[in-house]
Amino acid sequence: PSGSCTSMLKIFYGDLLAGDPALAAKAAAIRPWVFELSQFLVNVVKVKYLGARYERAVAYHPSCHLMRELGVRTEPMTLLSAVAGIRICELRDREECCGFGGMFSVKFPHISASMLDDKMARIRESGAEVVVANDCGCLMQIGGGLSRAGEKIEVRHLAEVLAAR
Known part of the structure; x- marks a missing residue:
């Protein structure tokens, strides 16, 4: 899942389910098994290169939940740099x-x-043709804004770039 979904499961489900001890225990039990995509690939599976080819100028936007709540900062760029x-x-x-x-x-x-x-x-000033992020909320916000402004800059989830051939 994206950074916001992952942080909900890992960080906030315990608080959300605090009134039901059985559900709170289940939420705590899954916490160690939930990862954001780039975090899973780089830190768990130890994969940095997936054989992707993407011949575009790309700017990366890190989501707040990904950085501030999950501490994921370098993993997405590690993967993008290998494309x-x-x-x-x-x-x-x-x-x-x-x-x-x-x-x-x-x-x-x-x-x-x-x-x-x-x-x-x-x-715009970065010269990017595509903005990549790991969070669907950010992609929706940025993509909607660019579209309303008549920009030709595309938005893509990191997984789309990593799957490109």
Whole structure:
């Protein structure tokens, strides 16, 4: 699962299910077995190269849940760097949030939109043709913003790039 889904299972299910000790125990039991994709590939399976070829200019956007809650920082770039033909475009201030944050974008739409505008400006200046992320919420937020702005920059999940031939 994506960073936000993984952090929900690993970090928040215990709190969510605290009122039911049997369910809380089940949630605690699965915690060691739940990983985000890049974390699983690089740290568990010890795979860094999957034979992918992706001849595009790519900027990577790390999701907040992935970095801040799961501590996954280098694994996605380790995998992307091993993709044949890829050109990695540096994204200035890439660790800044895209403004989605689940309910944040609903509760604070003006702040969310402003954060997205900043992220899109950085994506444009990077020269990327494609933005890659590991979180579907970020992909939806960034992809929607780029589409509404008439940009031709695509968004892809890391798994799509790793599966490219």
